[in-house]
Amino acid sequence: xxxxxxxxxxxxxxxxxxDIPSKEAGLPEFVSIPVxxxxxxxxxxxxxxxxxxxxxxxxxxxxxxxxxxxxxxVSGEVVKVEETEGxxxxxxxxxxxxxxxxxxxxxxxxxxxxxxxxxxxxQEIIEKIRKAGIVGMGGAGYPTPIxxxxxxxxxxxxxxxxxxxxxxxxxxxxxxxxxKAEEIVIGAKILxxxxxxxxxxxxxxxxxxxxxxxxxxxTRRYVGVNVRVCKTKYPQGGEKQLIEAITxxxxxxGKLPMDAGCLVQNVGTVFAVYEAVMKNKPLYERYVTVxxxxxxxxxxxxxxxxxxxxxxxxxxGGFDNNIAQVVLGGxxxxxxxxxxxxxxxxxxxxxxxxxxxxxxxxxxxxCIRCSKCVDSCPMGLRPYLIGIYxxxxxxxxxxxxxxxxxxxxxxxxxxxxSRIPLLDxxxxxxxxxxNKKG
Amino acid sequence: xxxxxxxxxxxxxxxxxxAALALYFISKKFYVKENPLxxxxxxxxPGANCGACGKAGCQDFAxxxxxxxxEEFADLYCSVGGDETMQKVADLLGxxxxxxxxxxxxxxxxxTCENAPIKLQFDKIISCRxxxxxxxxxxxxxxxxxxxxxxxxxxxxxxxxxNEQTLIPEVDESKCTACGACVKIxxxxxxxxRPKSPDGxxxxxxxxxxxxxxxxxxxxxxxxxxCGKCSKICDLIKVENNLSYIPSDVSAEKYGEELVKACPxxxxxxTNNKKEQ
Numbered sequence: 001x002x003x004x005x006x007x008x009x010x011x012x013x014x015x016x017x018x019d020i021p022s023k024e025a026g027l028p029e030f031v032s033i034p035v036x037x038x039x040x041x042x043x044x045x046x047x048x049x050x051x052x053x054x055x056x057x058x059x060x061x062x063x064x065x066x067x068x069x070x071x072x073x074v075s076g077e078v079v080k081v082e083e084t085e086g087x088x089x090x091x092x093x094x095x096x097x098x099x100x101x102x103x104x105x106x107x108x109x110x111x112x113x114x115x116x117x118x119x120x121x122x123q124e125i126i127e128k129i130r131k132a133g134i135v136g137m138g139g140a141g142y143p144t145p146i147x148x149x150x151x152x153x154x155x156x157x158x159x160x161x162x163x164x165x166x167x168x169x170x171x172x173x174x175x176x177x178x179x180k181a182e183e184i185v186i187g188a189k190i191l192x193x194x195x196x197x198x199x200x201x202x203x204x205x206x207x208x209x210x211x212x213x214x215x216x217x218x219t220r221r222y223v224g225v226n227v228r229v230c231k232t233k234y235p236q237g238g239e240k241q242l243i244e245a246i247t248x249x250x251x252x253x254g255k256l257p258m259d260a261g262c263l264v265q266n267v268g269t270v271f272a273v274y275e276a277v278m279k280n281k282p283l284y285e286r287y288v289t290v291x292x293x294x295x296x297x298x299x300x301x302x303x304x305x306x307x308x309x310x311x312x313x314x315x316x317g318g319f320d321n322n323i324a325q326v327v328l329g330g331x332x333x334x335x336x337x338x339x340x341x342x343x344x345x346x347x348x349x350x351x352x353x354x355x356x357x358x359x360x361x362x363x364x365x366x367c368i369r370c371s372k373c374v375d376s377c378p379m380g381l382r383p384y385l386i387g388i389y390x391x392x393x394x395x396x397x398x399x400x401x402x403x404x405x406x407x408x409x410x411x412x413x414x415x416x417x418s419r420i421p422l423l424d425x426x427x428x429x430x431x432x433x434x435n436k437k438g
Numbered sequence: 439x440x441x442x443x444x445x446x447x448x449x450x451x452x453x454x455x456x457a458a459l460a461l462y463f464i465s466k467k468f469y470v471k472e473n474p475l476x477x478x479x480x481x482x483x484p485g486a487n488c489g490a491c492g493k494a495g496c497q498d499f500a501x502x503x504x505x506x507x508x509e510e511f512a513d514l515y516c517s518v519g520g521d522e523t524m525q526k527v528a529d530l531l532g533x534x535x536x537x538x539x540x541x542x543x544x545x546x547x548x549x550t551c552e553n554a555p556i557k558l559q560f561d562k563i564i565s566c567r568x569x570x571x572x573x574x575x576x577x578x579x580x581x582x583x584x585x586x587x588x589x590x591x592x593x594x595x596x597x598x599x600x601n602e603q604t605l606i607p608e609v610d611e612s613k614c615t616a617c618g619a620c621v622k623i624x625x626x627x628x629x630x631x632r633p634k635s636p637d638g639x640x641x642x643x644x645x646x647x648x649x650x651x652x653x654x655x656x657x658x659x660x661x662x663x664x665c666g667k668c669s670k671i672c673d674l675i676k677v678e679n680n681l682s683y684i685p686s687d688v689s690a691e692k693y694g695e696e697l698v699k700a701c702p703x704x705x706x707x708x709t710n711n712k713k714e715q
Contacts, residue, residue, distance in 0.1 A: 088572060088573050088574060089573055089574025089575070089578055089580070090574050090580055091580065091649070335572050335573070336573075338558060338573055338574060338578070359561070360561065361561045361562045363562075364562070393592075421562065421563075421564055424563065424564045424565070424568055425564065427568055427571075428564065428565050428567060428568050431567050431568065431571060432567075
């Protein structure tokens with residue numbers, strides 16, 4: 001079975017919501033939609049206070065090359081266009097809309113019929129992706145139209161659809177693959193057409209037998225899309241790890257996957273591409289898992305972008321005193337949230353309610369040189385050394401041991417028997433190296 | 439037996455002699471002529487290698503001094519050694535020493551645990567720079583002190599320490615050399631190098647919060663709300679982005695008391711070292 005060769009760890013799965021069908025989260029009273037849900041420049045705001053908007057109305061226009069459009073996820077009246085508290089507690093520019101009814105822009109096709117007549121012209125496809133404001137939904141939020149426009153002279157021969165959800169608890173991608181299998185396969189075909197290739201591989205990890213079975217059945221009817229089952233190992237879903245697992249190629253340090261002839265897209269992104277191209281539907285909703293050991297009724301929701309996190313938690317049994325941390329994203333790579341009224345964005349895959357036992361960081365002890373962190377690092381780095389160098393501000397040495405290649409997966413900190421916060425040191429090393437450059 | 443011993447001694451001795459000769463000639467051939475002046479200057483310098491002068495270290499600074507002309511020398515200044523050291527360097531070079539007012543680092547935040555109570559607990563985060571990137575901080579003030587002490591770790595002179603009562607760093611002016619390491623390291627830019635005025639009095643805004651008044655006050659009692667009362671007292675004071683800034687040329691002697699009294703939140707702080715001592 002396919003897997004990456006170096007490092008990695010085995011985690012508890014806790015995928016309690018894997019077999020529970022997803023549910024519409026419903027409409028909250030207010031949604032606040034940030035204008036920057038992607039990497040790059042924030043979008044330019046087009047609406048003002050008092051404007052009436054519908055579902056799918058363009059709220060903010062991509063500003064500059066690396067940017068993405070932002071659409072309304074509800075219908076109603078814009079009540080606030082100002083800086084509002086985001087999940088990290090910092091203030092971000094957001095558009096707050098008071099929800100009234102559920103009116104949809106006329107050109108959006110909301111029927112669940114499967115369309116498979118893919119447009120012939122690649123330009124038309126990329127234009128539709130751009131108009132839908134699609135960004136990478138795996139977590140990084142890099143605008144998809146830019147990723148999908150290959151620079152002159154570059155060529156890819158494999159498209160990898162990343163259906164691997166290696167973080168514990170999260171099941172949003174898993175549910176999406178079960179419920180929207182055919183749409184994802186057609187989405188992969190659309191991207192195939194865009195790049196002029198016939199080689200899309202949907203990678204799924206082995207702990208999702210239901211998704212593997214359904215997608216396997218469908219891909220028999222579509223040429224050029226195949227399923228590859230990967231071993232369940234963390235961080236199998238990392239871009240570079242997945243490329244190695246599927247193709248055996250290695251992406252050079254500091255280079256992009258396209259330098260290895262590959263392109264990786266998350267299943268959520270591929271589904272959004274299908275909806276954008278076939279149904280004219282901009283990216284305004286996504287699958288979000290609400291789970292964690294302190295969650296009373298875990299559930300995967302289909303959520304409108306901008307829905308307050310509090311609204312979702314209340315549907316899953318609400319808050320109680322045992323919740324020590326609320327984490328946005330997975331338990332390994334996510335960040336804890338300060339502000340519960342912060343919105344779900346295009347890149348939030350899950351909300352986890354964690355108890356003190358699980359989220360607590362024990363006191364760090366001295367390094368015992370067991371080299372477990374080195375063995376577990378999927379990038380082949382030496383985390384203990386990064387820790388020492390960062391503590392002593394040895395930037396040149398950090399560069400020599402390629403600290404900037406760290407993917408912040410957290411394997412080293414998880415495995416460390418002395419509980420040294422190695423991930424913190426790696427992140428700090430990356431910040432220092434970036435500051436030094438700038 | 440004895441011949442083996444002698445031959446061994448002779449062979450090894452010969453190798454040693456050859457190596458010594460080779461080393462002697464190589465060191466003669468590639469001898470780097472050092473400016474004797476720069477060595478002398480280096481001895482005068484404090485030897486902290488802090489980088490405050492903008493050079494890589496004290497040796498580098500000494501070299502720059504030894505090879506510069508009169509105009510260039512005016513731009514070189516070792517803030518750690520101060521006027522006294524610069525006078526010695528100038529004597530060695532035969533130039534005139536520049537005199538600068540001694541400076542010190544000032545923390546532009548007064549978010550003590552009393553003024554800005556902790557609303558959420560960090561779980562053993564190792565550094566301010568990391569905390570600044572992932573969250574707004576324990577007090578929820580987006581511009582305030584994160585209290586994790588990166589500045590304390592970076593200070594080579596032991597001039598900074600976290601006060602256990604207030605939880606924010608304190609500058610020990612007698613030890614601070616104005617090297618600027620804390621200014622560079624603080625992710626929120628809370629430190630400023632300001633001149634120590636001769637009378638020991640200094641007036642400044644101990645806040646960096648750029649939020650609107652009500653929001654700023656929500657997290658901290660002594661936040662600057664940008665009301666502009668101080669700017670009416672002295673024309674040099676400017677309020678920008680809801681934050682007032684008192685330049686160091688505003689005389690503390692003349693306006694200090696008045697400014698402190700006028701500030702409705704107590705964000706303006708006046709220090710009077712003479713009195714404390």
